[in-house]
Amino acid sequence: MAGLDLRRGGKQISPHPLFCSKWFAMLSSLQHMTDTAVHEQKASTTAAEAAGGEVLATLWERNELTIRYLLEEGKLNLCLRLMIDFKDMQRKEQFAAALTTAKAEEPGHVFDDLPTIKVKAALYEQCLGLLLSCAFSNVESLQTLDMPALFEHMSRTLTFSLSHPEMVKSPDADRRQEVLTLHYIAEIFAKIEGLQEDRIMDLIQEHNITSLIIENMTIYFQEYSKPTRQQACLALSGIMGSEAFKSAPDTYLTTKEDKQKLVNLDGTVFKEQFPDYGSKKLVRPLLDAASKCKYQI
Numbered sequence: 654m655a656g657l658d659l660r661r662g663g664k665q666i667s668p669h670p671l672f673c674s675k676w677f678a679m680l681s682s683l684q685h686m687t688d689t690a691v692h693e694q695k696a697s698t699t700a701a702e703a704a705g706g707e708v709l710a711t712l713w714e715r716n717e718l719t720i721r722y723l724l725e726e727g728k729l730n731l732c733l734r735l736m737i738d739f740k741d742m743q744r745k746e747q748f749a750a751a752l753t754t755a756k757a758e759e760p761g762h763v764f765d766d767l768p769t770i771k772v773k774a775a776l777y778e779q780c781l782g783l784l785l786s787c788a789f790s791n792v793e794s795l796q797t798l799d800m801p802a803l804f805e806h807m808s809r810t811l812t813f814s815l816s817h818p819e820m821v822k823s824p825d826a827d828r829r830q831e832v833l834t835l836h837y838i839a840e841i842f843a844k845i846e847g848l849q850e851d852r853i854m855d856l857i858q859e860h861n862i863t864s865l866i867i868e869n870m871t872i873y874f875q876e877y878s879k880p881t882r883q884q885a886c887l888a889l890s891g892i893m894g895s896e897a898f899k900s901a902p903d904t905y906l907t908t909k910e911d912k913q914k915l916v917n918l919d920g921t922v923f924k925e926q927f928p929d930y931g932s933k934k935l936v937r938p939l940l941d942a943a944s945k946c947k948y949q950i
Contacts, residue, residue, distance in 0.1 A: 659722050662686055666728050668735065671742060672755040672770060674762050680773060683780040690719035690787040712791045720788050729788055730799045736781045737806045739774075740830055744813055748774060779828035786833055789840040792847040800856060807834045808860035811869055821873045832881055835866065839884040842891020854897035863892055863905040871914045874922050882926055886936050894938030902942065912946040919943035 662682035669676040697715045712721055723729045742751065749767060756764055764770070788794040814820050814831035826832050841853060857863060870877075870885050877885065892898055898905050906912050923940060927933045933940060 659686065659689070659718060660726075663722055663726055663728055666731060666735075668731070668738070670755060670758070671739070671748070671751040671774075672764070674759055676755075677773070680777050680780070683777065683784065686719055687780040687784045687787075690717070690784055693717045693719055694787050694790060712793045717787075717791070719784075720791055720794060723784075723788060724794060724797060729785075729794055729797060730802075732781055732785060732788075733799060733803060733806070736778070736785065736830070737802060739778060739781070740806065740810060740813075743774075743778075744809070775825065778830065779825065782828060782830055782833045786836055786840070789837055792844040795841060795844055795848055800852065803837070804856040804860045804862065806830075807837060808862060808865060810834050811862070811865035814869060815865075815872065818873070818876075821869075821876050826876070827878055827881060832877065835869075835881060835885045835888055838862065838866070838888035839891065842888065842894075845891065845895075850895055851897065854892075854895050857892055858897075858904055861907075863889070864907065864911050866892075867911055867914050867918070870918060870922065874918070882922075886923065886926055886939060890936040890939035893942040898938075898942075902945070906942075906946070909950055912950050915943050916946050916950065919947075 662685055665675070665679045665682045667675070667679065669679055693716060697717055712724070723732065742748065748771060752764065752767060752770060756762075765773070789798075810830045811834055817831075820826065820829055820831040823829065841848065845853065866885060866889055870889075874882060874885070892905065893902075906915065919940065923936070923943065927936055927940075
């Protein structure tokens with residue numbers, strides 16, 4: 654997507670009512686922007702590998718124009734808000750009502766049937782989710798993000814997934830928020846040195862994120878793809894490697910059940926995912942925390 658087309662498409666990202674004609678136009682733009690962002694991110698990774706693994710220091714030095722545009726135009730937090738509003742409507746099963754409202758507002762517009770519109774709604778979630786994922790791989794994006802809103806969204810999403818296994822077991826699960834949320838948390842801790850760790854850990858505690866990750870992993874680990882399994886482990890390890898967790902682990906592992914589930918995961922999942930010394934180093938804080946829990950239950 655050329656720079657001019659990118660800006661034209663980006664201007665369509667607005668809080669349009671769900672399923673109105675402008676919303677469908679925005680969906681088309683989001684598809685193009687997301688495809689471009691994913692391509693640009695892969696190109697940056699390939700370039701880094703060719704250079705011996707060194708990624709250019711800042712977003713502004715890399716050829717990731719889509720994410721740069723989101724930051725420069727103040728669209729990143731809007732994308733997050735659009736996702737939050739969409740998932741709230743999905744959880745409340747308000748799609749049919751939203752379609753009825755859209756039809757009443759635009760009687761001359763030709764609408765698809767509800768099953769087709771639900772497919773497009775899923776595409777909307779996937780595009781926004783992947784666009785946010787590409788953005789979160791850059792510390793500059795995370796530094797400007799509304800973190801309280803993100804963590805509240807992730808907490809609601811992980812809570813919802815516990816009683817809705819279809820979200821994790823669907824063929825497109827890797828692009829749904831119920832799975833991508835684990836990637837988001839892992840990305841945050843991969844960039845934690847450039848963020849306010851104390852504030853992040855306050856939000857982790859406030860929204861019970863540690864327990865929610867453990868519970869989701871306990872239920873769904875076999876359903877997750879291999880990359881998601883690793884990201885879930887890295888997310889937990891990031892939490893458990895923080896100074897806040899080390900100084901007060903019971904603040905984050907609040908129940909005996911949490912500790913027992915962590916120990917159970919260590920005896921099965923963690924050993925399978927990280928079988929040798931080299932791989933164990935990636936999640937040493939997680940393994941150490943699980944080992945300590947064995948003596949507390």
